[in-house]
Amino acid sequence: MADYFHWFDLLGIAVFAISGTLAAxxxxxxxxxxxxLASVTAIGGGTxxxxxxxxxxxxxxxNSYFYAIFIAVVATILLVRNRLTIPHNTLQFFDALGLAFFVVMGTQKSLDxxxxxxVAILLGTMSGVCGGMIRDVLCREVPMVFRGELYAVTCIFGGVVYSGLLALGVAQLPAMLSGMTALLLLRLAAMKWQLTIPVFSKHHNELNEP
Amino acid sequence: MADYFHWFDLLGIAVFAISGTLAAxxxxxxxxxxxxLASVTAIGGGTxxxxxxxxxxxxxxxNSYFYAIFIAVVATILLVRNRLTIPHNTLQFFDALGLAFFVVMGTQKSLDxxxxxxVAILLGTMSGVCGGMIRDVLCREVPMVFRGELYAVTCIFGGVVYSGLLALGVAQLPAMLSGMTALLLLRLAAMKWQLTIPVFSKHHNELNEP
Amino acid sequence: MADYFHWFDLLGIAVFAISGTLAAxxxxxxxxxxxxLASVTAIGGGTxxxxxxxxxxxxxxxNSYFYAIFIAVVATILLVRNRLTIPHNTLQFFDALGLAFFVVMGTQKSLDxxxxxxVAILLGTMSGVCGGMIRDVLCREVPMVFRGELYAVTCIFGGVVYSGLLALGVAQLPAMLSGMTALLLLRLAAMKWQLTIPVFSKHHNELNEP
Structure with a gap:
């Protein structure tokens, strides 16, 4: 395996650990x-x-993954412990960064x-989404993936860009970097302009138990 | 593996995908x-x-499992998107149908x-129950399996009927269909007449933190 | 594998089953x-x-693990079904006992x-923590591991004591028993005196969605 695989995995794990620390x-x-919380968020998807x-x-x-988690957690704690507030997009930003690494790495590993x-794109999406899903479930929040803003579309898009470039003969490293960048930019744009894809019309909720 | 195994798995996955879409x-x-949500519900138990x-x-x-999920989701969305209400038993019905397929298939695969x-019956029950459990946890609802009405009993019953018939020398396909039918009928009966098995007497909840 | 491994696993599973029954x-x-609920709590971590x-x-x-779960559940039901109240520490006590068995067994199995x-200590901690985490998520409660009182520290401590004694040349069985005892005592002490490690200062929660 190419050496940068290890670094992408490490970076993905570190930024998900930061998102877990912010959620905590x-x-x-x-x-x-x-x-x-930071650890299960960080290693959940890859595991x-x-x-x-x-x-x-x-x-x-x-062991290096645990050092990465530990450093990310301690640095984040030191940065936020005396803050009274944190801009509300910070958590989502690190989540998006984690997605970019994990979706593309997961797609790559599956193709390998x-x-x-x-299946590779779907497994990449799954590995990107699951860490954050576990984080949100443990925090008893609505998982971010369900709060719209093209979350799942974004993941699939990143996987499609990466595997499409590979199929076009682009070398692996530039294809990976392009996939990650494309995913991150789409996710940030979706967050900024609150892009959504409405599927259901408004309805009363009558599916509840009688 | 017999060809109908694939179809039972596909059908189980499709009906769980429908239940996930209804929950969404x-x-x-x-x-x-x-x-x-539809995908994790559909593939959770089998995975x-x-x-x-x-x-x-x-x-x-x-790839056929993903086509099955996609078709089931799109068809369900088209059917419900303009509804204001849906009969409250619809979700439970598709969940029961998914159980019937997954419990018997899981029991069979374990025996194989x-x-x-x-262990086969318990693994069958587990594979039937887990998809819906993940669905309900992600939706932050009390998992259906805990809301009584013989849910777990029903699964074990389906596995027992199937493996019992096998032990009596019945051929695999009729044994499977009988196990699935038995499970589904018992679950529907339990839903209709709200059958329960009381275990605990009424109590105040004093086990909370002090 | 030494014969007492099997017994430690059985005991860990039984006490986690008791904690699951109490949570139910x-x-x-x-x-x-x-x-x-008792079963997923009991087998979640080890699985x-x-x-x-x-x-x-x-x-x-x-099959013996399922007999252990069944006996633990039935005995617990018989003991508590006519109670109006249960001392609030009972659930936490059995959870702590389960931790003691699973953390040390998980550390041992990883080293093996x-x-x-x-990694062994972290995997031991993970196998100890996950059963209870699933239990608390299914019950829609804040997972015990996040409610402070040195929960995670306690697990790591038990793994460190066990692997430290092994490294010092202590035989396996006494090292295991010491690790379990150390973990249990620290956890009980932390519960009794409500020991915590503050990490964040008090803050308003402004990280929410806008």
Whole structure:
């Protein structure tokens, strides 16, 4: 495996750890619970990806992922501990950055293991989305992926750009960087202009239990 | 593997995808979040089953599952998007149908891999229950399995009927269809007459934090 | 594998099943939902550990774990069904006991499979924490691990004591018992004196969506 794979995984894990720490701050969590939340957010997506691909999970033989989480958490704590407020987009920004790394890396790893392009993009999306999903479930919030703003579309788009460029003969590293950039820009644009795709019309909620 | 296995898996996945879409509708979700919720509901149980059995997850080399999800989601969206109300049992009905397919298929797959009958029934139950559990957790509702009405009993019953018939020498396909039918009928009866098994007497909730 | 491994796993599973049953009681659950909650609490951590280590999950070829769960659940139901109240620490006590078994067993199993000591301690912690995390998420409560009182520190401490004693040449069984005892005592002390490690200062919560 190319050396930059390791760095992309490390960066993805670090930025998801930052998003987990910010979510912990938001929920007034304290003590080492912060590290637990940051860790499951950071390694959740990659662990699920590797279990499904039936390869050793990335962190099982490599301590560097834990150093990355630890450094990211401590640095974030030091930065925010005396803040009274944090701009509300900060958490979403780091989540978007984590998505960019994980979706493209997940797509790549799946292709490496011989899946179809479609399954690769979906597994990339899954590995990008799941860490944040676990984070939001543990914090008892509506998962970010369900709060619109093209979240899932953005992931699929990043995977499509990456695998499309590969198919066009572009080398791996520029294809990866392009996929990540495309994903990040679309997600930031969707956040800024609150882009959504309405599917259901307004309705009363009568599907509840009687 | 017999060809109808694939169809049972496809059908189970499609009806769980429908239940996920209905849950998304109920929760006023929008955009591609609907597809994410439908997908995790649909593939959650089967993925966990295959990870535990240590076989390749069903959808990793087979795009047809995603087509099934996509068709089920789009058809459901088209059907419900202009509705103001949906009968409250619709979601539970599709959940029950998904259970019927997944519990029996899960029991069968476990037996195929040499587990004991008891473990097979429990793994079948687990694969049937988990997709809906993830769906309900992501929607922040009390998981359906905990709202009584013989939910878990029903799953175990379906597995017992199927493996019992197999043990009596009945051929696989009729045994499967009987197990699925038995499970579905018991679940529908339990929903209709609100059957429950009381375990705890009424109590004040004093186990809370002080 | 030494014979007491099996017993430690069984005991860990039984006490987590008790904690799941108590959580079901607290949430007024009924019927077989109690057994479902007890089971996922009991086998959640060990299953995740074994999936990540890529070894057969402990219960796949061994019915005794299910007998242990069943006996623990039925005994707990019989004990609490006519109670109006239960001392509020009972659930936390059994959770702590489950932690003691699972953290040390998880650390041991990881070391057996050649991971570094650091990864082993973290995987032990993960397998101890996850069962209770799933239990609390399904009950829609703030996971116990985030409510402070040195929960995560306690797990790491138990893993450090065990692997430290091993490194000092202590035999396996006494090292395990010491690790479990150390973990349990620290956790009980933290519960009794409400020990916490403050990380964030008080703040308004302005990170919410606009």
């Amino acid at each position: 701050w938001r929920n007034q969590m304290d003590g080492f619970g912060v590290i637990v 699920l990806r590797d279990l499904i691909l039936d390869v050793p999970v990335i962190w099982i033989n490599d 293991h011989g899946t179809s392009t479609m | 509708w109920r929760n006023q979700m929008d955009g591609f979040g609907v597809i994410v 966990l089953r295959d990870l535990i059995l240590d076989v390749p997850v069903i959808w990793i080399n087979d 891999h040499g587990t004991s009958t008891m | 009681w607290r949430n007024q659950m009924d019927g077989f939902g109690v057994i479902v 995740l550990r074994d999936l990540i280590l890529d070894v057969p999950v402990i219960w796949i070829n061994d 499979h050649g991971t570094s000591t650091m």
